[in-house]
Amino acid sequence: MSIKFEPLITESLAKQIAENIREAIVKGSLKVDERLPTEEELAARFEVSRPTIREALKRLAAQHLIRSRRGPTGGTFVNRPSQDEVRLNLTNAMTLLVGMGEFNLADIAETRQGLETLCCRLAAERRTDAHLVALAVELDIQRDPELSDVDFCASDVRFHRVLADATDNALLKFIVLTVIDALQPVANMVVYQFRKRQRLVSQHESILAALQARDADSAIAALNEQIADLGEKYAQACTSRVRHNQSGL
Amino acid sequence: MSIKFEPLITESLAKQIAENIREAIVKGSLKVDERLPTEEELAARFEVSRPTIREALKRLAAQHLIRSRRGPTGGTFVNRPSQDEVRLNLTNAMTLLVGMGEFNLADIAETRQGLETLCCRLAAERRTDAHLVALAVELDIQRDPELSDVDFCASDVRFHRVLADATDNALLKFIVLTVIDALQPVANMVVYQFRKRQRLVSQHESILAALQARDADSAIAALNEQIADLGEKYAQACTSRVRHNQSGL
DNA sequence: ATTTCAGTATTTGTTTGACAAATAAACCTA
DNA sequence: TAGGTTTATTTGTCAAACAAATACTGAAAT
Secondary structure, eight states: OOOOOOOOOOSOOHHHHHHHHHHHHTTTSSSSTTTTOHHHHHHHHTTSSSHHHHHHHHHHHTSSSSSEOHHHHHHHHEEEOOHHHHHHHHHHHHHHHHHHHTTTTHHHHHHHHHHHHHHHHHHHOOOHHHHHHHHHHHHHHHHHOOHHHHHHHHHHHHHHHHHHTTTOHHHHHHHHHHHHHHHHHHHHHHHTTTOOHHHHHHHHHHHHHHHHHTOHHHHHHHHHHHHHHHHHHHHHHHHHHHHHHHHHH | OOOOOOOOSSOOOOHHHHHHHHHHHTSSSTTTBBBBBOOHHHHHHTTSSSHHHHHHHHHHHHHTEEEEETTTEEEEEEEEOOHHEEEEHHHHHHHHHHHHOOHHHHHHHHHHHHHHHHHHHHHHHHHHHHHHHHHHHHHHHOOOTTOHHHHHHHOOOOOOHHHHHHTTTTTHHHHHHHHHHHHHHHHHHHHTTTHHHHHHHHHHHHHHHHHHHHOOHHHHHHHHHHHHHHHHHHHHHHHHHHHHHHHHO
């Protein structure tokens, strides 16, 4: 006689329930803005207690898959995943990976170069006048010599975000924004020490002019120059940080 | 007299606590594999009850930031974020976005083309012989006319994953794998109806040959041809699906 | 008739206290 | 010393209750 061993589920109930509901959402059995049963009903349905149900729901809430409201018309509802919310998650996760040193700086610079080159090519084709204006606004900000380092950095980030927006490709924009945001701490660390902003600004000016003329190649050239510069600074910042750490120990 | 209004925190305690601990992790005050206080201690520290603490911890567990074990040496520990775990999260989230139609097929095709073009360029430089072998293995599989559609698809995905691996750029690989995985459902839908595999296979053969010769341009040409083909199929699949939906209603 | 306000029901948020299950270390026993 | 047994610790789960938010209901006042 052959004994049929059960799969022997050892995962926590809350996790299983969360996974269960999650699948229902992604498969579409639970539609956007649809209301889930109350926690008590869910507890009865899954034959567990309410705290267990709540732990499961919190897992889903952490992924922005559901939202909850109190009151008679309240309850738990399926969230339409907004790009921004998802991107926040991704950025957090990637920031952590970058912070742990999972990616080296050369890889980061190379990837950014590849992505932004692509952006330049598409943006040169599709940018609107509004994009040019937005870029010009940031340039004006960056030209102010009284600007603090952090503000300069922030403006730099916004400049590149506009570049991504000008591609008119939602997916590419999504990816590029995620990467830019995740890499901002690193970028900050670098530009912070990069006091000669003039070169950065003039590169941005070149990019803006090239986009205005719809000249993709010139835009890419200016961009590559900038990223090459930053690549050097990355390396310097990296070695100096290593030295700092060594001296610190 | 000016009254100083308090920030008026209305967020749930569990959420605040989760955010609190999360920041401690990303800021580095809590190091990898370090053990958090027991749930009881945390409850005392934050002056809330244990279930509330547990809900907070579940939020973090959903993001793979912590893990828990029972027993005397058990407790809650800070997780080293593995690329694969994070990627699984990202892929799930992106799959949802794609499934909700946040990105149109033209954008998807264009983005994929841009990313993989980049991969080809780098892979032509840096591929090792092992990569060539891996690609050849998949090609052999794909040549089998008896292969089922799903298996063909799976092999196709693996082929492109090897391509990403050959770039020797961890970040780029991470991004490309995420996108490929998130888009697999769409790709499946397409290739499924694309019975003439011969053309796909010969394109793969061209890519392999080009990489062997370290000829980036040829590889890119073959790849672009393939993605252009898929772009057409995307469009067809899309319209046919629309028709299907219309007839269904 | 309309507005305003208090009450009420419903649902999530939180607490308390307890027990179950897993697990490693300490402790016996042979 | 080897091997099993107890024990302490910690997370996992449950039960019952109260608190807080919120929309609906209905009565009172204008």
